[in-house]
Amino acid sequence: MALLSLVKPYFPLDLNGLLLPLSCFVITVLFLVNLRTRTASKSKSNMNQLPFPPKLPIIGNLHQIGTLPHHSFRTLSNKYGPIMFLQLGHIPTVVVSSAELAREIMKTHDLAFADRPQGICPKILLYGCADVGFGNYSDIWRQKKKICVNELLCLRSVQSFKNVREEESWELVNKIRDMHSSGADSVNLSELLIATSNDIVCKCVLGDKYNTLANTRIGELARKVMINLMAFSVGDYFPSFGWLDFFTGLIPRLKAIFRELDDFFESVIEEHMTMMKKTSGVQYTKRKSLLDILLQLHDDGKLDNSFSQNDLKSILMDMFVGGSDTSSATMEWAMVELVKNPTKMQKAKEEVRRVVGNKSQVEERDISQMNYLKCVVKEILRLHLPTPLLAPRVARSDVNLGGCTIPAKTVVYINAWAIHTDPEFWERPEEFVPERFEKMDVEFRGQDFHYIPFGSGRRGCPGMMFGVAAVESMLANLLFWFDWKLPENGGTVQHIDMNERFGLTVSKKLPLYLQPIPYSLKS
Numbered sequence: 001m002a003l004l005s006l007v008k009p010y011f012p013l014d015l016n017g018l019l020l021p022l023s024c025f026v027i028t029v030l031f032l033v034n035l036r037t038r039t040a041s042k043s044k045s046n047m048n049q050l051p052f053p054p055k056l057p058i059i060g061n062l063h064q065i066g067t068l069p070h071h072s073f074r075t076l077s078n079k080y081g082p083i084m085f086l087q088l089g090h091i092p093t094v095v096v097s098s099a100e101l102a103r104e105i106m107k108t109h110d111l112a113f114a115d116r117p118q119g120i121c122p123k124i125l126l127y128g129c130a131d132v133g134f135g136n137y138s139d140i141w142r143q144k145k146k147i148c149v150n151e152l153l154c155l156r157s158v159q160s161f162k163n164v165r166e167e168e169s170w171e172l173v174n175k176i177r178d179m180h181s182s183g184a185d186s187v188n189l190s191e192l193l194i195a196t197s198n199d200i201v202c203k204c205v206l207g208d209k210y211n212t213l214a215n216t217r218i219g220e221l222a223r224k225v226m227i228n229l230m231a232f233s234v235g236d237y238f239p240s241f242g243w244l245d246f247f248t249g250l251i252p253r254l255k256a257i258f259r260e261l262d263d264f265f266e267s268v269i270e271e272h273m274t275m276m277k278k279t280s281g282v283q284y285t286k287r288k289s290l291l292d293i294l295l296q297l298h299d300d301g302k303l304d305n306s307f308s309q310n311d312l313k314s315i316l317m318d319m320f321v322g323g324s325d326t327s328s329a330t331m332e333w334a335m336v337e338l339v340k341n342p343t344k345m346q347k348a349k350e351e352v353r354r355v356v357g358n359k360s361q362v363e364e365r366d367i368s369q370m371n372y373l374k375c376v377v378k379e380i381l382r383l384h385l386p387t388p389l390l391a392p393r394v395a396r397s398d399v400n401l402g403g404c405t406i407p408a409k410t411v412v413y414i415n416a417w418a419i420h421t422d423p424e425f426w427e428r429p430e431e432f433v434p435e436r437f438e439k440m441d442v443e444f445r446g447q448d449f450h451y452i453p454f455g456s457g458r459r460g461c462p463g464m465m466f467g468v469a470a471v472e473s474m475l476a477n478l479l480f481w482f483d484w485k486l487p488e489n490g491g492t493v494q495h496i497d498m499n500e501r502f503g504l505t506v507s508k509k510l511p512l513y514l515q516p517i518p519y520s521l522k523s
Helices: 002-010 019-040 044-049 069-080 099-108 120-125 139-153 155-160 162-181 189-206 213-228 250-278 290-299 309-340 342-356 371-383 416-420 434-438 464-481
Strands: 083-088 091-096 399-401 404-406 411-414 482-485 513-518
Touching (some): 069 083, 069 091, 069 416, 099 399, 099 411, 120 213, 120 250, 139 155, 139 309, 139 464, 162 189, 189 213, 189 290, 189 309, 189 464, 213 250, 213 309, 290 309, 309 342, 309 371, 309 464, 309 482, 342 371, 342 464, 371 434, 371 464
Antiparallel strands (some): 482 513
């Protein structure tokens, strides 16, 4: 019964009394399979004396991983070292929590760790892992990434969407003003930030905001995708028993989310293809959205012959989901930390208002002069980086890492959050101190491996500049046009809920409600 109590949370079945016999059956079969697997792969999984926590039969170390894996991994690493072996079900896993080992993975052995584990969740949500984020390293993968970078995510393209960010940030300001004028004591800033981030991505990727009631639902679905990409799947850890994911409700839930987003992409693609047929080639190439560019490249025969419509939609899914949720989550944490630290909030506001002066709108050229605001963004991406566990990698072949042989097909996690809070590199690592970056020459690009909010190497996030530009634009506008405080019934800053909700992006668990106080240019 003790073993059943450990396994039950991973098999949340409610079959009117059938849970116990079914679980006992599953446990018995898994035990036999586990014995066979351990015997067959004993020498291969030894990992050359890698430290590892004690494990249980069948589930291995799964019982030691809580709802916030980056916290669980850091706790275990503090005890067992910066590189450790975990047996997660039947999956041999290595967790790395040091800057030097991260450098080995993302620089020295970058190609050897260039693949992704393709689990049940990303396979369903991302068109069979045909996307850039979870696709395996290959020629067509390189082509997809090149298109994304060259047409949307490079510096030239990011700068070309300056007007989109300014317009949507200004619309965010007006929404908040309207709510304040209507007598609202506070605004759900989380909801507004998700909508604004979603609108920026929609206009850049799809050419329009698709600003309908359905669009709000699309923004919610985007966040659900990010959460469910890292959901627990029985089939990922016990491949022979993937059918249990139907009983837990995981597969039906994933398919429902996927269908809604896929239907949305289908309708948008049809709309753009219809417009393409009605428009001459010269006129069409002037369109700037990523979707238009992809369709034009496909029509001109400049894409790989195997490039399908699902490949196209998978790229849209990457840009749409990853771009909106990471930006809104970063903004949430930025506003939380600034409200909790009023002196830093005041310093940031004073800088923004000094630089903008009496202009009627915050322009992006102003932001380049806001050094402290940039330090705030850097510090948020240190303390609350959107992906505290960088997307996992898989060893493509046997690799020597930190003096240990990592066998092929081993899953490797880099706990970037643990590295970002390592006292070896960071003074007062758990505190929000933007000033630290006034004296540190550290950039986002992943060349300083104690600061890797976007990863590094081949599998580093290509959307770094796009995301940072969106965050800086929204944050500068919120700080220029409003003073912020907790609602009257919101308690003190010490009572702000800081609990996290884990997914591929870690966001604030509860929505952030704040009271906006409009700032007058005449004051």
